Amino acid sequence: MFLAFGILAAAYEPEVIAIGPYHRDKDNLKMMEDHKLRYLHLLLQRKNDNIEKYVSAIGPLEPQARKCYAENINLSPADFIEMLVLDGCFVIELVRKSNLPHLREKNDPIFHMDWIMNSLQRDLMLFENQNSVLCSIQSRSWSSHEIKHLVDLIRRDWLSSFEYREKGWRFINCAAWLKEANVKFARYDNVTLFNIRFENGTIFLAPLTVEDRTDSLFRNLIAYEQYFQDTKFSLVTDYVKFLDCLIDSSRDVQILCRCGVIDNWLGDDEAVANMFNKLSDSVTGPGSSFVYAEIFDSINEHCNKRRNRWMAKLRRNYLNSPWLLFPLLLLLYWFYSQ
Template identity: 50%
Template structure:
């Protein structure tokens, strides 16, 4: 269905700019060999077909984010903007791992349309277009990266979400390198060990803390596109070299998979306003996180939540914490129980 929209956008672009298609084919053709090297597998398309694909997709993306940003009068009669489900689908498709085209191609086409030295405008528009996909707090730091370092749109979305290396304090110690840390128990089991969960609003979505028996976590909104968003970022992180920087998205999903084993765990996190479940069914959310970590490489040497896991497990192993939680659950589970206790005392 989208092929027709791509051709329509290309025709509108050429008409608006009063140019012919050869200008764009020639400009992108200069990048053909560089673009082919960006793909993991050899591309069997001939040179004309490969260039045509890059021009068609590149012009469509740039025109789409331009219209989305400006909301010009032509959008009123544009089928893409008239139906919300199409826009939601396009926002998801733009970050699909298999849909990426080299960012250098987008830059070249953008320069032809908007003029040179306006790379910040392209980055800002792409981030604005994909903003609704982020399931939680995000850092608007995309413009801080050198444009030459951006590989594609998915890389831009990933880099805009994670904290910069200068800001993050990696919770890693030597024990993690020997894989001596252990996964934490589910939210239900931790609640039975006197662990409380609290929502914490902060700029860094991946910042999770454990202090005095309380796990502080940023809020997470889960809707129809959240699983797809997580999957594609995890897939992208699987290609990262083994450096000192953690795989933020993979590590975060690993944390959530540890905390969530069943619908009851989702209910606990929802009651604490950590999870905002737009799907409605807690079982669906639980299955989502349980499936996300299948068939991927687990946390590496620099697991983001090593110290958090260590502190939580140390708290869980203390018998007094579980005894106190059982006392509160069995004998002080309502305000009237406290009144009765003090009256008897």
């Protein structure tokens, strides 16, 4: 498999469910196979359908679906189609029940135990845990043939609100440095995670909850963007690069937590800083199509204003040390008392 090696392999391994061929025979994932069958039976009962209808619909897609996987899949056509139908119907039923709570069965363990649902949400976003024909249904403004799988569908939804612009740009400094240069940070509610704006000296960022599975989520989305380099820009990769610029140390995390941008469920600010620094190490630098190029330019332009440069230098060299601050205050007192 593409990502099965290295000390971070666990970030790409499912916890409770196998979708697609790569993890389907692992013992620790067998429990969910019974739930897949249960959800399939519930779907067939609700629609008053039989399984042959779904097998007939997926059958013609089998050769193309098989080609979507990087490795040779050692399954017969019949077994491969069965896997696609079973996995696809499970995901559809899971999404349906998640969005419509009144349709859930009274004693459905998937919704009665939070840890199962949390693990399912994580596993369904893994790069190598996808159903290659799940998105063959008609979808919004894109051709169904353009969408590769569930992760691709979600990513395209995020991308739909961004414009592609190619231009030069420079990196920005960390949050602590920017704060010294009179840059403020504010929470940006009711937008997608990747919507960032800079206005009147303030960087507005959507709130991000950092918890145990955040690293795995970003790693799989970044891996997907790097593997399929057929898009104009890499939104998730660029977002991680943006945060890596802002976060060098625990001090930067503290600043972003205080303004409500980061909700730290890890409890340790240093752990959050290390997570983003290591995430950034796994990706190449953004190219000329960097999503946030204009925002970086605006921030750098703001910081390069004489007054803001002077304030940053003053705070770094004097205001952070009481021994240097005291003589400065005496000097100011002497100057204004003349």
